[in-house]
Amino acid sequence: MVALAAGLDFTVALASAFSGFGGLFILGLICLVIAVVATLLSSILGPKRRTRVKELPYECGVDPVQEGARERYSVHFYLVAILFILFDLETVFLFPWAASFRDGTGEGVVRIVLLVEVLAFVAVLGAGLFYVWKRRGLEWD
Numbered sequence: 001m002v003a004l005a006a007g008l009d010f011t012v013a014l015a016s017a018f019s020g021f022g023g024l025f026i027l028g029l030i031c032l033v034i035a036v037v038a039t040l041l042s043s044i045l046g047p048k049r050r051t052r053v054k055e056l057p058y059e060c061g062v063d064p065v066q067e068g069a070r071e072r073y074s075v076h077f078y079l080v081a082i083l084f085i086l087f088d089l090e091t092v093f094l095f096p097w098a099a100s101f102r103d104g105t106g107e108g109v110v111r112i113v114l115l116v117e118v119l120a121f122v123a124v125l126g127a128g129l130f131y132v133w134k135r136r137g138l139e140w141d
Helices: 002-017 019-045 075-102 109-134
Strands: none
16 A cells, blocks of 8 residues: 555656646647658658659759769868868857846956957957968868
8 A cells, every 4th residue: 555655756746846847748749640640641642653863962953073972082072071160069068158248247357357368269269260371271172
Protein backbone atom coordinates (compact mmCIF):
# COMPACT_ATOMS: atom_id res chain seq x y z
CA MET A 1 0.00 0.00 0.00
CA VAL A 2 2.86 2.37 0.84
CA ALA A 3 4.63 1.49 -2.43
CA LEU A 4 1.45 2.19 -4.34
CA ALA A 5 1.12 5.59 -2.68
CA ALA A 6 4.77 6.40 -3.40
CA GLY A 7 4.26 5.44 -7.05
CA LEU A 8 1.16 7.59 -7.21
CA ASP A 9 3.05 10.55 -5.75
CA PHE A 10 5.76 10.06 -8.37
CA THR A 11 3.28 10.05 -11.26
CA VAL A 12 1.53 13.14 -9.89
CA ALA A 13 4.87 14.93 -9.55
CA LEU A 14 5.89 13.84 -13.06
CA ALA A 15 2.56 14.96 -14.52
CA SER A 16 2.80 18.34 -12.83
CA ALA A 17 6.38 18.78 -14.04
CA PHE A 18 5.38 18.23 -17.68
CA SER A 19 1.98 19.93 -17.56
CA GLY A 20 3.16 23.04 -19.41
CA PHE A 21 4.63 21.10 -22.33
CA GLY A 22 1.35 19.89 -23.86
CA GLY A 23 1.36 22.54 -26.57
CA LEU A 24 4.96 21.76 -27.45
CA PHE A 25 4.13 18.07 -27.73
CA ILE A 26 1.21 18.85 -30.04
CA LEU A 27 3.43 21.10 -32.18
CA GLY A 28 6.02 18.33 -32.48
CA LEU A 29 3.31 15.85 -33.42
CA ILE A 30 1.96 18.20 -36.11
CA CYS A 31 5.46 18.69 -37.53
CA LEU A 32 6.03 14.95 -37.62
CA VAL A 33 2.72 14.35 -39.41
CA ILE A 34 3.47 17.07 -41.99
CA ALA A 35 6.93 15.63 -42.65
CA VAL A 36 5.61 12.09 -43.11
CA VAL A 37 2.73 13.24 -45.34
CA ALA A 38 5.03 15.40 -47.50
CA THR A 39 7.50 12.52 -47.93
CA LEU A 40 4.77 10.07 -48.86
CA LEU A 41 3.10 12.48 -51.28
CA SER A 42 6.37 13.27 -53.02
CA SER A 43 7.12 9.56 -53.52
CA ILE A 44 3.56 8.84 -54.73
CA LEU A 45 3.05 11.90 -56.95
CA GLY A 46 6.65 12.39 -58.05
CA PRO A 47 8.05 11.58 -61.49
CA LYS A 48 8.60 7.90 -62.17
CA ARG A 49 10.51 7.86 -65.48
CA ARG A 50 14.21 8.30 -64.96
CA THR A 51 16.36 9.19 -67.92
CA ARG A 52 20.04 9.93 -68.31
CA VAL A 53 19.34 13.64 -68.78
CA LYS A 54 17.14 13.81 -65.67
CA GLU A 55 19.83 12.17 -63.55
CA LEU A 56 22.49 14.77 -64.44
CA PRO A 57 23.24 17.42 -61.80
CA TYR A 58 21.65 20.79 -62.55
CA GLU A 59 23.92 23.80 -62.23
CA CYS A 60 21.94 26.87 -63.27
CA GLY A 61 21.32 25.62 -66.79
CA VAL A 62 24.96 25.01 -67.75
CA ASP A 63 26.90 21.79 -67.99
CA PRO A 64 28.55 20.67 -64.71
CA VAL A 65 32.01 22.09 -64.16
CA GLN A 66 33.44 18.97 -62.57
CA GLU A 67 32.81 15.32 -63.29
CA GLY A 68 31.97 14.27 -59.75
CA ALA A 69 31.76 15.28 -56.14
CA ARG A 70 35.14 13.76 -55.33
CA GLU A 71 37.14 16.29 -57.33
CA ARG A 72 39.66 18.55 -55.61
CA TYR A 73 38.66 22.09 -54.78
CA SER A 74 40.86 25.08 -54.34
CA VAL A 75 41.82 25.93 -50.76
CA HIS A 76 40.51 29.42 -51.48
CA PHE A 77 36.91 28.17 -51.17
CA TYR A 78 37.60 26.92 -47.65
CA LEU A 79 39.43 30.11 -46.71
CA VAL A 80 36.48 32.24 -47.78
CA ALA A 81 34.10 29.98 -45.85
CA ILE A 82 36.19 30.22 -42.67
CA LEU A 83 36.46 34.00 -43.01
CA PHE A 84 32.71 34.25 -43.48
CA ILE A 85 32.11 32.22 -40.32
CA LEU A 86 34.61 34.33 -38.39
CA PHE A 87 33.04 37.66 -39.29
CA ASP A 88 29.53 36.26 -39.01
CA LEU A 89 30.28 35.22 -35.44
CA GLU A 90 31.51 38.73 -34.77
CA THR A 91 28.05 40.08 -35.43
CA VAL A 92 26.47 37.31 -33.38
CA PHE A 93 28.52 38.45 -30.39
CA LEU A 94 27.91 42.15 -31.03
CA PHE A 95 24.09 42.06 -31.09
CA PRO A 96 23.61 40.88 -27.46
CA TRP A 97 26.27 43.31 -26.31
CA ALA A 98 24.52 46.18 -28.09
CA ALA A 99 21.16 45.21 -26.60
CA SER A 100 22.52 45.02 -23.07
CA PHE A 101 24.51 48.23 -23.51
CA ARG A 102 21.43 50.06 -24.77
CA ASP A 103 19.31 48.80 -21.84
CA GLY A 104 21.78 50.30 -19.40
CA THR A 105 23.74 47.35 -18.01
CA GLY A 106 25.92 48.80 -15.30
CA GLU A 107 26.51 52.41 -14.43
CA GLY A 108 29.41 54.78 -14.88
CA VAL A 109 32.74 52.93 -14.92
CA VAL A 110 31.14 49.57 -15.77
CA ARG A 111 29.68 50.96 -18.98
CA ILE A 112 33.04 52.44 -19.96
CA VAL A 113 34.78 49.10 -19.31
CA LEU A 114 32.15 47.31 -21.44
CA LEU A 115 32.67 49.81 -24.25
CA VAL A 116 36.46 49.43 -24.10
CA GLU A 117 36.16 45.62 -24.15
CA VAL A 118 33.96 45.59 -27.22
CA LEU A 119 36.20 48.11 -28.96
CA ALA A 120 39.18 45.81 -28.25
CA PHE A 121 37.18 42.88 -29.66
CA VAL A 122 36.35 44.79 -32.84
CA ALA A 123 39.96 46.03 -33.10
CA VAL A 124 41.32 42.48 -33.00
CA LEU A 125 38.86 41.40 -35.68
CA GLY A 126 39.66 44.50 -37.71
CA ALA A 127 43.36 43.68 -37.48
CA GLY A 128 42.56 40.17 -38.72
CA LEU A 129 40.58 41.60 -41.62
CA PHE A 130 43.42 43.99 -42.46
CA TYR A 131 45.90 41.07 -42.39
CA VAL A 132 43.74 38.96 -44.71
CA TRP A 133 43.22 41.94 -47.01
CA LYS A 134 46.96 42.62 -47.25
CA ARG A 135 47.66 38.92 -47.88
CA ARG A 136 45.15 39.11 -50.76
CA GLY A 137 42.93 36.49 -49.16
CA LEU A 138 39.76 38.24 -50.24
CA GLU A 139 40.57 38.41 -53.94
CA TRP A 140 38.88 35.95 -56.23
CA ASP A 141 41.56 34.95 -58.73
